[in-house]
Amino acid sequence: MATPASSTAAQLDEALFTFLLRMGDNTLVLGHRVSEWCGHAPVLEEDIALANTALDLIGQTQMWLGLAADVEGQGRSADDLAMLRDVWDFRNLLLVEQPNGDFGQTIMRQYLFDQFHLLLLRALQDSADDRIAGIAAKAVKEVGYHVERSAETVIGLGDGTEESHGRMQAALDWLSPYVGEMFVSDEIDAEMATRGIVPDPASLRAPYDAALAEVLAKATLSRHEGDFAHQGGKTGFRHSEHLGHMLTQMQWLQRAYPGAAW
Amino acid sequence: MYAQMVKSEATQDDPEKLAAFQARIDAGEKIEPKDWMPEGYRKTLIRQIGQHAHSEIVGQLPEGNWITRAPTLERKAILLAKVQDEAGHGLYLYCAAETLGVSRDELTEMLLDGRMKYSSIFNYPTLTWADMGAVGWLVDGAAIMNQVPLQRTSYGPYSRAMVRICKEESFHQRQGFDIMMKMAGGTEAQRRMAQDALNRFWYPSLMMFGPSDKDSVHSSQSMKWRIKMNTNDELRQKFVDQTVPQAEYLGLTVPDETLAWNDEKGGYDFAEPDWSEFHGVLKGNGPCNAERMRARNAAWDDNAWVREGLMAHAAKKKAAKVAAE
Numbered sequence: 053m054a055t056p057a058s059s060t061a062a063q064l065d066e067a068l069f070t071f072l073l074r075m076g077d078n079t080l081v082l083g084h085r086v087s088e089w090c091g092h093a094p095v096l097e098e099d100i101a102l103a104n105t106a107l108d109l110i111g112q113t114q115m116w117l118g119l120a121a122d123v124e125g126q127g128r129s130a131d132d133l134a135m136l137r138d139v140w141d142f143r144n145l146l147l148v149e150q151p152n153g154d155f156g157q158t159i160m161r162q163y164l165f166d167q168f169h170l171l172l173l174r175a176l177q178d179s180a181d182d183r184i185a186g187i188a189a190k191a192v193k194e195v196g197y198h199v200e201r202s203a204e205t206v207i208g209l210g211d212g213t214e215e216s217h218g219r220m221q222a223a224l225d226w227l228s229p230y231v232g233e234m235f236v237s238d239e240i241d242a243e244m245a246t247r248g249i250v251p252d253p254a255s256l257r258a259p260y261d262a263a264l265a266e267v268l269a270k271a272t273l274s275r276h277e278g279d280f281a282h283q284g285g286k287t288g289f290r291h292s293e294h295l296g297h298m299l300t301q302m303q304w305l306q307r308a309y310p311g312a313a314w
Numbered sequence: 315m316y317a318q319m320v321k322s323e324a325t326q327d328d329p330e331k332l333a334a335f336q337a338r339i340d341a342g343e344k345i346e347p348k349d350w351m352p353e354g355y356r357k358t359l360i361r362q363i364g365q366h367a368h369s370e371i372v373g374q375l376p377e378g379n380w381i382t383r384a385p386t387l388e389r390k391a392i393l394l395a396k397v398q399d400e401a402g403h404g405l406y407l408y409c410a411a412e413t414l415g416v417s418r419d420e421l422t423e424m425l426l427d428g429r430m431k432y433s434s435i436f437n438y439p440t441l442t443w444a445d446m447g448a449v450g451w452l453v454d455g456a457a458i459m460n461q462v463p464l465q466r467t468s469y470g471p472y473s474r475a476m477v478r479i480c481k482e483e484s485f486h487q488r489q490g491f492d493i494m495m496k497m498a499g500g501t502e503a504q505r506r507m508a509q510d511a512l513n514r515f516w517y518p519s520l521m522m523f524g525p526s527d528k529d530s531v532h533s534s535q536s537m538k539w540r541i542k543m544n545t546n547d548e549l550r551q552k553f554v555d556q557t558v559p560q561a562e563y564l565g566l567t568v569p570d571e572t573l574a575w576n577d578e579k580g581g582y583d584f585a586e587p588d589w590s591e592f593h594g595v596l597k598g599n600g601p602c603n604a605e606r607m608r609a610r611n612a613a614w615d616d617n618a619w620v621r622e623g624l625m626a627h628a629a630k631k632k633a634a635k636v637a638a639e
Contacts, residue, residue: 080387087390090378090397091371092609094617096405096418099374103398110391117387131386155620208627209620216623305385305443312501314385314443314493 067243068181069123070143071250073133074286076116077144080134081295082165083109084302085152094155101201105162108194115187135306139296146285147230149295153223156209156216160223163202167263168234170199171256180248203267210271217272224273232281235260316369316433316457318524319596320362320542322535325354339540344470347413355539359469360414360421361430362541367407368425368432370400372606376440377449385443392489393446399482406478410471426611434592437600438518444497444507445515450490452512452519452557458483459553460523463543472541491560498564505565512561513569517587523550525589555581 087106093099117130147165152158173195176188209216235257237245244250268275284290305314325332332352338345345351374397381397384390408418424430435453440446461483464476497508524546527533536542561568570585595603 084382087381087394090381090394091374092378092613094613094620096371096401096408098620099371099401100398100405103394103401107391107394107398110387110394114387114391131388134387135385155617205624209623211630212623212626213619215619216626219619301382304383309501309503312385312504314389314496314500 065123065125067240068249069120070240071244072116072120072123072184073141073143076113076120076130076133077142078148078165078169079109079116080113081142081144081298082148082162083107083113084298085148085150086158086162088152089158098155105198105201108191108198112187112191112194115190119183119187131306135303139291139299140288142285142291142295142299143288144285144295145230145233146282146292147227147233149285149292149298150227150230151294153226154219156219157223157226159202159205159209160220160227162198163206163267164227164231164264165234166195166199166202167260167267168256170195171259171263172251172253175251175256179250184249206267206273207271210268210273220271221273224268225276228275229280229282232279233283233285236281236283236286238287316373316460316522317362317365318431318433318522320358320365320536323354323357323361325352327352327354336538339468339538343468344473345468346470354535355541356414358536358539359472359541360411360416362536363407363411363414363472364416364421364424364430365432367404367411367421368430369436370404370407371425372432372436372610373400375606375609376436376438376602377446379440380443380446383443384446389446389493396450396486396489399486403475403479403482406475410469410475413471422614426607426614428598428607431596432606433522434595434600435518435522437595437603437606438514439602441514442507442511444494444504444511447490447493447497447508448511448515450486450488451494451560452490452515453522454483454487454490455557456519456522456553458487459549459556460544466540466543468540494564494566498566508564509566512566516569517591520550520553520584520587521589521592521595523547523553525592526586529589551581554584558582 083106086102086109089099089102090106091099093102113134114130117133121128121130121133145165147161150157150161152161170192173188173192177185177192179185179188206220210220211217235253237252237254241250241253245252264275282292285292305312331350335345335350335352335355345355377393377397377400381390381393384393408421411421412418421430425432435456440449458480461476461480465473465480467473467476494508494511497504497511500508527545527547533542533545537545558568558573572583572585574583575581576583594600598604
């Protein structure tokens with residue numbers, strides 16, 4: 053295992069732990085949101101695709117939060133991290149905790165995240181930490197399919213009927229302010245980048261914008277001017293009001309019956 | 315059973331053709347889509363396969379009810395995979411029905427406007443996590459009883475769909491039993507949930523097989539055509555005989571005071587479910603009929619714009635391709 057030497061091992065672990073929470077919380081929260089569609093999708097193929105996407109994301113969560121728990125070394129499990137932390141300890145992007153809205157908002161949110169996720173995972177395959185590179189190598193195959201499907205669907209609905217176009221434009225307008233947070237670098241990212249474990253998120257912005265522009269052009273959708281970005285999810289400083297409600301449902305059994313095995 | 319009280323259609327075809335057809339079935343041959351078949355055979359199969367497909371689709375709802383509250387990541391993943399399988403089963407079955415000349419959209423419309431039914435069992439609510447165990451253990455267990463023999467049914471596409479479905483269903487049943495084991499061996503509250511789930515799902519599971527043979531008017535023609543392989547009472551007995559020892563193993567009590575082993579017949583004697591409740595549920599008066607149909611209608615109607623948008627896009631792409639050629 054190529055774990056870079058550090059003069060402050062405890063500090064490195066904390067940064068690494070936070071990075072892993074960011075990965076695992078993104079997939080957990082988005083996987084949960086997508087799973088809310090179960091049985092209510094527009095067409096049977098979408099029921100299958102949405103369940104499959106949610107399943108992939110929950111599987112990735114098990115890997116990321118499992119490694120986070122190992123790195124933390126406090127005896128907590130991936131389930132403890134998922135089910136027993138409160139809102140302020142979650143480190144997911146604000147984008148993924150936004151409610152499903154209509155199918156257009158769900159699929160736009162999915163594409164905006166998938167494109168970022170794919171670029172990040174591709175880079176993480178070369179991480180100096182073999183454990184991270186290993187998880188990324190597994191996840192990148194699944195996410196390749198996710199982005200293919202979500203991009204195609206955004207294009208199909210954007211360039212579909214007048215109604216579908218209008219709904220997709222509204223979804224893009226609603227979610228655009230949540231794009232910028234993906235590329236904001238903080239001291240955790242800086243330390244991880246210096247160690248060669250994780251790319252600087254800012255470095256993913258140009259390829260992301262290029263891919264997004266291509267998909268939006270095909271979808272006949274347009275982004276508003278301006279780069280205003282809501283922030284506070286990945287740092288945990290200020291989540292949206294939606295996350296707490298999601299946790300009341302997701303964590304309910306573990307909270308109501310502490311210590312039970314399921 | 316995911317298809318209950320499927321009415322056999324009377325058939326008025328040329329007696330010679332009918333006899334030849336019956337001879338093929340008696341010889342164990344598979345009937346394939348392009349083969350001649352009596353109109354009654356075709357219509358009865360559409361009704362039966364369609365009802366089974368609809369059951370898979372509506373059946374997503376009571377389990378989807380717990381996906382967002384699954385207690386661990388692994389349980390959430392298993393449940394998601396299961397519900398995904400069920401949607402897949404729906405797809406195979408609609409495809410099998412399409413070979414009989416009815417489109418998936420037509421079948422869907424008939425489900426949504428109430429002309430076609432789905433299994434009575436999905437009109438019962440799932441109230442605790444133990445219900446996810448009970449549904450797998452009892453509901454999938456009952457479904458398998460019927461579906462395993464249907465792998466040998468006379469209609470080729472249906473038989474092949476059933477082979478794929480059975481593999482996955484038996485996996486689901488084991489997962490359900492695994493949840494029950496955890497619950498029954500868990501805390502006091504978990505044991506209560508497990509017993510409560512058995513109490514609520516026992517009789518509705520027995521109803522899945524349909525009314526007693528003496529009251530089942532549609533069985534004989536379907537059995538002759540080998541689209542129904544066993545009688546309702548045979549399958550129900552087999553289910554009880556298999557399930558009672560499992561309940562004992564779990565330390566749970568089957569909610570039937572009359573339940574007793576009968577040496578003479580080599581099976582259990584057990585109480586019949588309340589058939590008036592069953593007929594009420596089929597008429598639409600189960601605990602969740604209205605909600606299930608509202609959910610499915612909303613999924614279809616509220617998302618019509620998605621289907622229309624994607625179709626319009628596909629048409630534009632096709633037109634552009636033609637123009638470029």
